[in-house]
Amino acid sequence: MDWFNLPNLPTPVKVLFSGYLLVIGVGLCMAGLQIMLTHGMADGKIGLSKDDIVYSYYGDRSGSRLEGMLNGAMKDKAPPEVRLDIIKWAREGAPEAEWEPHFKQVFAQHCVMCHSNVPGIPNFTHFDEVKKVAKVNEGASIESLTRVSHIHLFGIAFIFFFMSLIFSFAVNVPRKLKILAIAFPFAFLILDVLSWWLTKLNPGFAWLTIIGGLGYSIASTFMWFTSMYQMWILSRNGKVYGNAWEADL
Structure with missing residues (x-):
């Protein structure tokens, strides 16, 4: 299956992959907006900050x-x-x-x-x-953290799985970079959720939430744009590319 890479995919498969990426891209943007309108206003100021994370999970005691x-x-x-x-x-x-x-x-x-x-x-x-x-604000409860954590882990993991699967067929991406790009969203997702629990115990861990969110956002953005570029722009040069996994060794 040397032909099975993003530039050489049949048009119907490109449309399928692109449709998924477009919907996921819009969904992730809406998720970011929702975070800004909820957690981002926890300290009464526009924009997500360390204080917003602290107020959301540790609370303003x-x-x-x-x-x-x-x-x-x-x-x-x-x-x-x-x-x-x-x-x-x-x-x-x-x-x-x-x-x-x-x-x-x-x-x-x-x-x-x-x-x-x-x-x-x-x-x-x-x-x-x-x-x-009206009680002292101790942030998110253990019950809500448990509920949101498992929903977040299951739901976002599915999104990253299919996005990474599409990206794995990219060509001309150094093998180590491809591996890191695929692994980073999952690693930073775990860090993100873990940071909620750590911040609940100690507000000093709030920075990990910001790092986790930025980490998987950057990695997923790189995979999204690389995949769309190779399917619709790189493929126009008429060149036939080889195996997506072996050619990048």
Whole structure:
């Protein structure tokens, strides 16, 4: 199968591979945007930083999740005096005695439009749900880390597997570089997920999350562009290339 490499593939196979790469490329961009809009706003500032990682996984243990959100992503959802009133109540332990006569109406006016209809976020029509986020922010729970970790590992591994499989048919790529490019996304994926657990224990490990994310992003971007270039641009020169694995030794 000397012909089986990216430049020499039949057009239907190129379309199949390219369709997959295009969908995955857009999906990864959307994933990056989602990270910027969630974790990237954890410290109340636009852009992903070490503090965002710390707040997301270790937490801001100087205050509650509720306070952190009111000073961050939810800052524009209520007037300053209302936010300060809620923060003061949360710092006092969110006593239930003040819920019915006052704070139930405050939350109904400013929060429940989303926090009663959007799945996956606390329902602020119930005091018990508010009480949970009014506690000191200790970051992600063990339960949520376990759930997100196994979903992330299984899902992203499938993406990298098929992307790496397509890239393995590339030509004129030094063998060592090809091996590293294929191995790096999996290695950095493991580092990324492991860093969440380490950051939960110690905020000093937050840098590993950024390194892991950058590592597999760079490697997958290299494989994506190399594969698309060889299928649709390099193949136009009319040259017939040899075995994709032996020619690059």
